[in-house]
Amino acid sequence: MWQFFHKLGSPKWFYDIATRLMPWLFWIGVSLFMAGVVWGLAFAPPDYLQGNSYRIIFIHVPSAFLAQSVYIMMAVAAVVTLVWRMKLADVFIKSAAPVGAVLTFLALFTGAVWGKPTWGTWWIWDARLTSMLILLFLYFGAIALGNAISDEKSSARAVAVLVLVGVVNIPIIKYSVEWWNTLHQPATFKLTEKPSMPAEMWVPLLMAVLGLYLLFGWLACLRMQTEILIREGRTRWVKALVQTGGNA
């Protein structure tokens, strides 16, 4: 177990594993996501209340799901950074933060466009929407802080602390639809119950969520490899890698 943990901390070991994993993550992710989206767009039945505007759900929910999941993963990596000072955890935080920010923006954007025909407004300052906006600013904060501190070790610790403080926002997002009166509908998927929508709607949605998860994994691997190349540029294995023509 501990040997595995130490191996996991080795950038070269991670780089090789990521190279082998990435084609699988990419192709399975793209197939699942596109299948889910096409099914949802063209074949799923229209909603009896919202008509066809609900088809935005097939990208809105995956984006929002991932936006929060990525932040939780970053918080776990922040604990690893602070407790075990593992470098790869910091590499993950730096690589994942821009992806998380884009996904949060997409969740907000698709939500706003969906809100217009459904609620009659692009935006209201209710609990779910506001807490998602705070999540976006937390991502921006983590990115900006990481770029502002040039010393690698100080930067790693400062960003990890910021990410950990911000994790308090995640349960607020999650339970905002239950704690406060809000226009936003409650959670689509619950672990304890069957979804309240028919299978022709939730199966493609689940496919899109899982597909986007895998695509995030692929993107995270790619961006972590970049970060490792930059940080380890003077080591022998990176030079050898570059000379043999980059990644295999």
Add this chain to the structure above:
Amino acid sequence: MAFDSFDAFLAMGGHGPYVWACYFVFFALFIVLVIWSRYQRRSAMRGIARRESGAGSPVSEPATADFARVESTKR
């Protein structure tokens, strides 16, 4: 198929602009993110290659990557 024709599919029962705007922005942003990430890795590779071929001064370099931990600055 939930729609009678391709036109009906595009119109989305009057909600077409909303639905398609969402999908367009989603894919546009995601693809830009992917292209940007790939470009970053390629330019990182190129930067290292250029430094290696250009500066031939044999500075003492670590033989292996021993960067598994962020060492504490305090001892």
